[in-house]
Amino acid sequence: xxxxxxxxxxxxxxxxxxxxxxxxxxxxxxxxxxxxxxxxxxxxxxxxxxxxxxxxxxxxxxxxxxxxxxxxxxxxxxxxxxxxxxxxxxxxxxxxxxxxxxxxxxxxxxxxxxxxxxxxxxxxxxxxxxxxxxxxxxxxxxxxxxxxxxxxxxxxxxxxxxxxxxxxxxxxxxxxxxxxxxxxxxxxxxxxxxxxxxxxxxxxxxxxxxxxxxxxxxxxxxxxxxxxxxxxxxxxxxxxxxxxxxxxxxxxxxxxxxxxxxxxxxxxxxxxxxxxxxxxxxxxxxxxxxxxxxxxxxxxxxxxxxxxxxxxxxxxxxxxxxxxxxx
Amino acid sequence: xxxxxxxxxxxxxxxxxxxxxxxxxxxxxxxxxxxxxxxxxxxxxxxxxxxxxxxxxxxxxxxxxxxxxxxxxxxxxxxxxxxxxxxxxxxxxxxxxxxxxxxxxxxxxxxxxxxxxxxxxxxxxxxxxxxxxxxxxxxxxxxxxxxxxxxxxxxxxxxxxxxxxxxxxxxxxxxxxxxxxxxxxxxxxxxxxxxxxxxxxxxxxxxxxxxxxxxxxxxxxxxxxxxxxxxxxxxxxxxxxxxxxxxxxxxxxxxxxxxxxxxxxxxxxxxxxxxxxxxxxxxxxxxxxxxxxxxxxxxxxxxxxxxxxxxx
Numbered sequence: 001x002x003x004x005x006x007x008x009x010x011x012x013x014x015x016x017x018x019x020x021x022x023x024x025x026x027x028x029x030x031x032x033x034x035x036x037x038x039x040x041x042x043x044x045x046x047x048x049x050x051x052x053x054x055x056x057x058x059x060x061x062x063x064x065x066x067x068x069x070x071x072x073x074x075x076x077x078x079x080x081x082x083x084x085x086x087x088x089x090x091x092x093x094x095x096x097x098x099x100x101x102x103x104x105x106x107x108x109x110x111x112x113x114x115x116x117x118x119x120x121x122x123x124x125x126x127x128x129x130x131x132x133x134x135x136x137x138x139x140x141x142x143x144x145x146x147x148x149x150x151x152x153x154x155x156x157x158x159x160x161x162x163x164x165x166x167x168x169x170x171x172x173x174x175x176x177x178x179x180x181x182x183x184x185x186x187x188x189x190x191x192x193x194x195x196x197x198x199x200x201x202x203x204x205x206x207x208x209x210x211x212x213x214x215x216x217x218x219x220x221x222x223x224x225x226x227x228x229x230x231x232x233x234x235x236x237x238x239x240x241x242x243x244x245x246x247x248x249x250x251x252x253x254x255x256x257x258x259x260x261x262x263x264x265x266x267x268x269x270x271x272x273x274x275x276x277x278x279x280x281x282x283x284x285x286x287x288x289x290x291x292x293x294x295x296x297x298x299x300x301x302x303x304x305x306x307x308x309x310x311x312x313x314x315x316x317x318x319x320x321x322x323x324x325x326x327x
Numbered sequence: 328x329x330x331x332x333x334x335x336x337x338x339x340x341x342x343x344x345x346x347x348x349x350x351x352x353x354x355x356x357x358x359x360x361x362x363x364x365x366x367x368x369x370x371x372x373x374x375x376x377x378x379x380x381x382x383x384x385x386x387x388x389x390x391x392x393x394x395x396x397x398x399x400x401x402x403x404x405x406x407x408x409x410x411x412x413x414x415x416x417x418x419x420x421x422x423x424x425x426x427x428x429x430x431x432x433x434x435x436x437x438x439x440x441x442x443x444x445x446x447x448x449x450x451x452x453x454x455x456x457x458x459x460x461x462x463x464x465x466x467x468x469x470x471x472x473x474x475x476x477x478x479x480x481x482x483x484x485x486x487x488x489x490x491x492x493x494x495x496x497x498x499x500x501x502x503x504x505x506x507x508x509x510x511x512x513x514x515x516x517x518x519x520x521x522x523x524x525x526x527x528x529x530x531x532x533x534x535x536x537x538x539x540x541x542x543x544x545x546x547x548x549x550x551x552x553x554x555x556x557x558x559x560x561x562x563x564x565x566x567x568x569x570x571x572x573x574x575x576x577x578x579x580x581x582x583x584x585x586x587x588x589x590x591x592x593x594x595x596x597x598x599x600x601x602x603x604x605x606x607x608x609x610x611x612x613x614x615x616x617x618x619x620x621x622x623x624x625x626x627x628x629x630x631x632x633x634x635x636x637x638x639x
Contacts, residue, residue, distance in 0.1 A: 052452060055483075057479070058475070058478055058479055058482065060475035060476075060478065060479060062441070062471065062472050062475055063441055063472065063475025063476050063478070063479050064441075064475075064479065065441075066438065066440070066441020066442060066444070066445065066472060066475075066476065067441050067442075067444050067445040067476070067479060068445060069442050069445055070382075070430070070442040070443060070444060070445015070446040070447070070448065070449065070459070071445040071446075071448055071449050072445075073430060073431075073442065073445070073446065074380070074430075074445070074446045074449035074450075075449060075453070076449055076452070093435060093438065093472070094438070094441065094472075097433075097435050097438065098433065098435070098438055098442065102431050103636060103639060104416065104636050104637060105413060105416060105417045105421040105423075105431060106413050106417055106421060106423035106431040107411070107412065107413035107414035107415075107416055107417060107423065107636070108414065108635075108636045109423060109424075109425045110425060111639060112639045143637045144637055144638065146638075166639075167639035168638050168639050242638075
C-alpha cells in the first residue's frame with residue numbers, strides 16, 4: 001500500500017487509463033501543459049500525452065461536452081473536465097438531452113457512448129453561491145446517466161478508472177474540500193466497481209447513508225457516538241445512479257433506523273430518494289421515522305460563519321442520530 | 328444529375344405521402360417536413376462521401392434520405408415499428424443510421440452541431456479522411472451552442488461543414504422577427520472561417536458550394552458555414568395553421584420550386600425527357616409504396632422493450 005492525496009488519485013487514475021487505452025482523450029478549461037486546470041489537477045498530463053490527446057478548451061462547457069458526445073459516438077473515450085459542478089448547468093442540455101438519450105433514442109447505435117464528465121462539487125471553500133453546489137440529484141434523476149461521488153483517494157482512483165472503461169456517460173463528482181485528503185491505495189492496478197455501495201463502518205443501532213465528503217464527516221460522527229455506546233453503520237453508496245438499493249436495505253433491515261446525510265439540499269435530494277427506497281422495500285423493519293441531514297435551504301453564502309452554519313458538520317449528524325434513537 | 332433529380336422527387340413524394348398518412352392517423356406524434364427545401368438537402372448530401380457523417384435536425388427526412396437512408400426503414404420508424412431505423416424508439420425527429428453516416432437526429436435546436444464537430448474531430452484524429460456536416464436552420468442559429476461550437480471548430484480546424492437551411496421561418500415566426508442580419512453566413516467572419524450564401528433552391532449551386540466546403544475540410548483547412556436560402560412551403564409541423572405566414576410568400580416561393588427549376592434545366596439541356604421523367608417518378612412512387620407497405624406490415628416493438636437500451 002502507499003499513500004496519495006485525493007487530487008493525485010484523479011490524476012493517477014486518468015493517466016493510467018490514458019496509457020492503457022489510446023482512445024481516451026482529456027478536455028478541460030486551462031488543461032494545457034503549463035496550467036493543468038484551475039486547481040492544477042491535470043498538470044503534466046499534456047506533457048505526457050501530447051496535444052492530440054489533451055485539449056485546453058475554450059470556456060464553452062456546452063460546446064466541448066457536445067463535441068465529446070460526437071467523439072464518443074464515433075469510437076473515442078473522452079474525459080471532459082468541468083471545473084465546478086455549478087458549471088455543469090451550462091452544459092446540462094448536452095448531458096441530459098444528448099449524452100443520456102443518444103443511444104436510447106437511436107435504437108442502440110452507437111453501441112457505446114463512453115463519456116466521462118468529471119467535475120468538482122461541494123462547499124467549505126468560501127467560494128460563494130455559484131462555486132459550491134452539490135447537484136448529484138439533478139443527474140441521478142435521468143435514465144441513461146451514471147453518477148458517482150467517491151469520498152476518498154482509493155475510491156476516486158478506482159471508480160474513475162471504472163468510469164472511463166464504462167460504455168455509458170458517467171458523471172464523476174469530486175468534493176473540493178478534500179483535495180488534500182490522504183488515503184492508502186494498492187501499489188498495483190485496481191478498480192472500484194460502479195453501482196455498488198460500501199459499508200464504511202459496521203454498526204447496529206442506526207444506518208447513516210452519506211454522500212461524497214459527508215461520508216467522512218459521518219464517520220467522525222460515528223466515532224464520537226461510539227464513545228457514548230451508540231453503534232452506527234455508515235454506508236457510502238458511491239454511485240448515486242444506478243443506486244445499490246440492496247446494500248442500503250440490508251443495513252436498515254438490521255438497524256431499523258435510517259439517517260441520510262448530504263451537502264445538497266433536502267427537497268428532492270438523494271436523502272429523499274434513499275428514504276423512499278427504504279420506505280418501499282423495508283417499511284416493516286423501520287423503528288423510527290427517517291431523519292435527513294442536509295445543508296440549510298439557502299444558496300451557499302460567502303462569509304465563513306454563514307457557510308459553516310449552512311453545511312452539515314459532525315454535530316448535526318450526531319444530533320440526527322440521537323434524534324432517531326429517541327423516537 | 329439524374330440521381331439528384333430522382334432524390335429530390337423521392338424526398339418530396341415521401342414527405343407528401345407521410346403527411347397524408349399522418350393526417351389519416353396512421354402514425355402518432357408530429358412530423359416536420361422540408362417540402363421546398365429539397366435542393367438544399369440534396370445538394371449538401373451529394374457533396375459527401377458515403378462514409379462521411381451528417382447530423383440531421385428535427386426536420387430531417389430529406390437530409391437523411393439524401394445521405395442514403397432506406398425509405399422503408401425510415402417509414403417504419405415514422406410508424407413506430409421495430410423495423411424502423413431506430414427500432415421505433417426515436418420517431419421522425421431522431422433518425423439514425425450509423426452505416427450511412429447518419430448520426431442521431433436531434434430535436435433540440437443546434438445540438439446536432441457540436442456532435443458533428445465531435446465526429447469531425449474523431450475523423451481528424453483517426454486520419455480516416457471523413458468530414459461531418461451539421462444541419463441547422465436560421466432559427467437554431469440563435470442558440471448559444473451554435474456559437475460555442477463554431478468557435479471551437481474554427482479554432483481547432485475541424486473538418487466540419489455547418490449547413491444552415493434558411494427556410495424563412497423559425498418555428499412559428501418569420502425570420503425577420505428573430506434576426507437582424509440578412510445572412511447567417513456573415514457570422515462566419517466572427518469565428519474566423521469562410522461563410523457562403525447560396526441559392527438553396529438551385530441544387531447545382533448548393534452542390535458546388537457544399538463540394539468546395541467539403542474539399543476544404545478534407546484538405547485540413549477547417550470548417551465552412553453555408554447559408555442555403557430556401558423556403559419551407561409547409562408549416563412548422565403538419566397541421567400547423569400557419570397564421571404567421573407572410574401573405575403571398577408561398578406563391579412567390581412556389582415560382583422558385585427547386586424540383587420544377589431543376590427539371591426545366593434538365594429538360595432544356597436534353598438530359599431528361601417526358602418518357603424518362605415518367606419512368607423515374609413511377610419508380611420513386613413504387614419505392615414509397617413499398618416503404619408504406621413495409622411499415623404497415625411490420626410489427627410494433629413489445630411495450631416492455633421500452634426498458635431496453637437505457638444503459639449499454
